[in-house]
Structure formats: C-alpha cells, structure tokens
Amino acid sequence: MLCHTMPMATETASRTSRQSPDPFDVFATYLKEHRLRNTAERNAVLKELVQAKDHLDAEGLLVRLRKRSHPVSRATLYRTLDHLVIAGLVKKHSFGQGHAQYEYVLGRKHHDHMVCDRCGLVIEFINDEIESLQEEVCRQHGFQSTNHVMEIFGICKDCRSAKKK
Amino acid sequence: MLCHTMPMATETASRTSRQSPDPFDVFATYLKEHRLRNTAERNAVLKELVQAKDHLDAEGLLVRLRKRSHPVSRATLYRTLDHLVIAGLVKKHSFGQGHAQYEYVLGRKHHDHMVCDRCGLVIEFINDEIESLQEEVCRQHGFQSTNHVMEIFGICKDCRSAKKK
C-alpha cells in the first residue's frame, strides 16, 4: 500500500532551510520584554515543541517532558503554553473536541490542515490562492484579521483504501 | 404547563426563501429510521435552534427553552444536540475556547465565519472560489472530505472604529 508522503516538501523546506530565528532567543527576548523569568521549565516546554514533528496535546507534552527532558507540572505547562502562544512561537488548535493541540510555528509559513476522522492523521497543506481570497473577504467586510484557521475533516487516503477491503 | 410543539409551518417559510425541507419532518424521519422516539423535548430543542438567528451555546439554548417553549434538562439537551448533528440539521462549532456553539443549517448553503475577538460578533460569508479550491486540495491528497471549517479571527469593523476614538 502506498504511503502518502507527497506534498510535505514545502513543509520540510520551510522549517529547516531558511535560517529561521532561534526559538530560544525569541522566547528569551519575549520574556525579558515582559519582565518574566527565563526558567528551565519554560525552555523545556519550548524545546519539546520544537522537536515534535506533530501536533501535541497537553498530555502528550507532559509525557514527553517526563521521559525525555525536564518534568514539568501541569500548571506550569499550561501557563507556559499561554506565553508561547502570545509570543507567536506556538499555535493552539482545537481539532478534536475536548483537548487542544499545540504546534510550533516560528519561521513556518501559514498552513492549513486536513484531519482524518478515523485515524486522527493530520495533513498540512499550503494554498496561496485560498490565503489571498481570505484576505479579500476580510477587506470586503472591513474586518482586520489576526489569525485564521481552515480545517477539512474527512477520511484520509489510507483509511479509504483500508475500508474498501 | 402547556407545550404545543407544532407551530412550524410558518417558521420554515420565514427562514428560507427557497423551499427547504421541513426540519421537523426531517428529524421525524431520522428518528424513525433509527428507531428513536419522537418526543416533545427533542422537538423543542430543534424548534429553538430553527428560530435562533445566531449561533447558540448549550447554556443559551437552555435559557431560551426555559423561557419560551419547553424546559429541558441539560442531559437531554446534549443528547438531542448529538442527534441533530448526526441528522445533519445542526452544526457544532467550537469558536470560543471552552463551549461549543450550535447552528441550524438545514437547507442553508455552506458558509464560513469571521469571529470578532473583541465583541464576539460572528459574520457569515460564502465564497465559492474558496470552496472549490478546498475540493481541489482534497482531490490532490486523496482525501475524502465530509466537512470543513474556515474561521477568520480578528477585529470587526465596529470594534476597529470604536478603538480609534
């Protein structure tokens, strides 16, 4: 069975190739400007998100932090995530109903998501035409957009062929 | 307490210019097909959603039901909402973080939303070009879309001018 590893080229490129700002520097600056403290816990959370390839929820982050870097309490995790979102390093999504998912976005181009209802797979895609149409719509309504989300739910390629059998 | 569950003919007419299917009929059919019971509570919830112009959350529905038609318990409300979503009469959104919002959609064209971060205003819009681009993206990925959501967050016209003053 074929794997769908197709248009991820864009993604890998945007994350690694262009020299994007160092997340820890950016975070340090944010913390300084807001007179917040640069702690090991805060950096551990950021590190885990930078390393993660997928979207992670709070529980997943907690587990990884316990295993791999620096265990952190739930309270600190949530408080840190708030800062990371405000600082623009991380985006918060609510695909599934119930728990939020977090994604490291610094230096990455805006992208949208397809989410498989069956296996939970998240496919990212970029479509500039859609982006510019969105801006157009905002202009028409005098709406100043700060953020937008597009999510397509359905059944992914693999689940579709699995179903047929 | 009196509960009359039938003033729907007028309703449907006023809501849509095109003759769209009667929601109560559609629901009744759904219930019959699934061997579920056609109860006053279930119809009251549907009625409230049909009448509502805006997106409503569970709490808002509960309040309206208490005041205007037929009081319903939280448990029944949520259980009924699930059925309405499955039946395709209602869509569930999670704009705000925390509580879901419900919207009656039967016979309405698919549309997307702009949500004002300041005042909570929800503006609906339709853009066929975006729709077809979305379908195109799905085709490219072999993804079978069942639903999609586009939300633009930001500051609405009114809040922008209010801010300037």
Added chain:
DNA sequence: GTGCATGCAAAGGCTTTGCATACCA
C-alpha cells in the same frame, strides 16, 4: 533579598453518564 515561578491539590466550566422514573410506540 524581592517577587515572580513552580508544584500540588483543589476548584472551574462544559459535557457525559448511571439510575430510577416517565412515557412513546
């Protein structure tokens, strides 16, 4: 040293569930 940050545990908000009773089919 001064406060903010952390961790713990408890509380919060929304939603779901177990169980006895009510009522549709």
Added chain:
DNA sequence: TGGTATGCAAAGCCTTTGCATGCAC
C-alpha cells in the same frame, strides 16, 4: 406493556487557580 427518554445528580475531562515554597534577577 416493553423498552427507550427524561431528569437529577454525580462523575469525567481538560484547564485554571490559590497558596506555600523555591529560585531567577
């Protein structure tokens, strides 16, 4: 009448918060 639907209250889940202690600045 049989068996689902309802309502109540309690529990679940994710997230936030209060408070004493710890640590960055």
